[in-house]
Amino acid sequence: MANRSVQLRGDGLLLREWVDADLAEMVPLFDDPEVAYRTPVVTPFGRHAAEDYLARARQATADGTRLHLAVTVGGGPIGGEVILNRITAMIAYTVAPAYRRQGLATRAVRLLTRYAYEVAGLPAVFLQIEADNVGSVAVARATGFRLLEESPEMVEDKGRRYALHRWAHVNGVRRQASS
Template sequence: MKSTDPALRLTGEGLVLREWTDDDLPAMAELFDDPAIAYRTPLASPFDDAAARAYLAAARQARADGLRVQLAITTDGGPPLGEILLIRKAADDPAASLGYSVGAAHRGRRLAARALIVMTDYAHHTAGLPRVTLSIEAGNAASAAVAVAAGYHLTDEPPLDAVNKGRSLALQTWAHERS
């Protein structure tokens, strides 16, 4: 996850997860300018062309710093349908969390679960992380179903209190351990 790493491209589960490019900016605005994504994530809302440019610049910097891997979810390496992220608090942190979002027009195709399976495998077997987690808002049944489909389990850790756009959240921790 260093800036000298070549472009990352992961395949599996009928998907190609690839780095975002400048050509994806219009698609990013289309995918992420969605009330459901605005409600559940810290992404800017409205998510317009300017927000897409800022987001891509921040994603590239975070990748260079070893803090994030943000990949477009595609079926063939072409148009993005969503995003999957691996997030670390520090470049050498052995703990990481994953996140995902899928554009409204592409939901219902198991894209998030399949992308989560591929990224989880990368986290364990390439990045060498023994455990990865998801933070899912209590009551978010759709995201909990994605977690279960990808082999995650709800932990007994106390919920994390967070605030997103002025809304208080209780985030439950879901985990996946390397086998």
């Protein structure tokens, strides 16, 4: 499977591995102030950072540790990225400003969650979200993730210290009311 390119289709999306031709689209996606604030990507994010990021993403895929997929609407322009960390079972995602509030992250997370269970064989997947990240909290809830009752992970990045709360989705378990 190492030489096979991953492509996931569904709900109007095509999730596919990054290619060299995507470098120009990666710059505005990852150089967005909200993305820079919420993620550990290099800031500012220019062409050289995009080349480095693509090289690291390809290496992680080759190593089998992470899968980085460009999110496209039906194979068109790139609207974001979704990542599956196979070691921690963590999903992460980024959406470009022009594609926010259109359900792109929700649809991409659903597709990648299904892949995590059906192809990667993971028994559960997780998200890490800051409590004030209203958009990501909405994505977590819409995709059936539940906030875990545990202490958040404290992270320091770019001179900012913040708490990441863990959300879980267990294979076969949809969002449901507690009994």
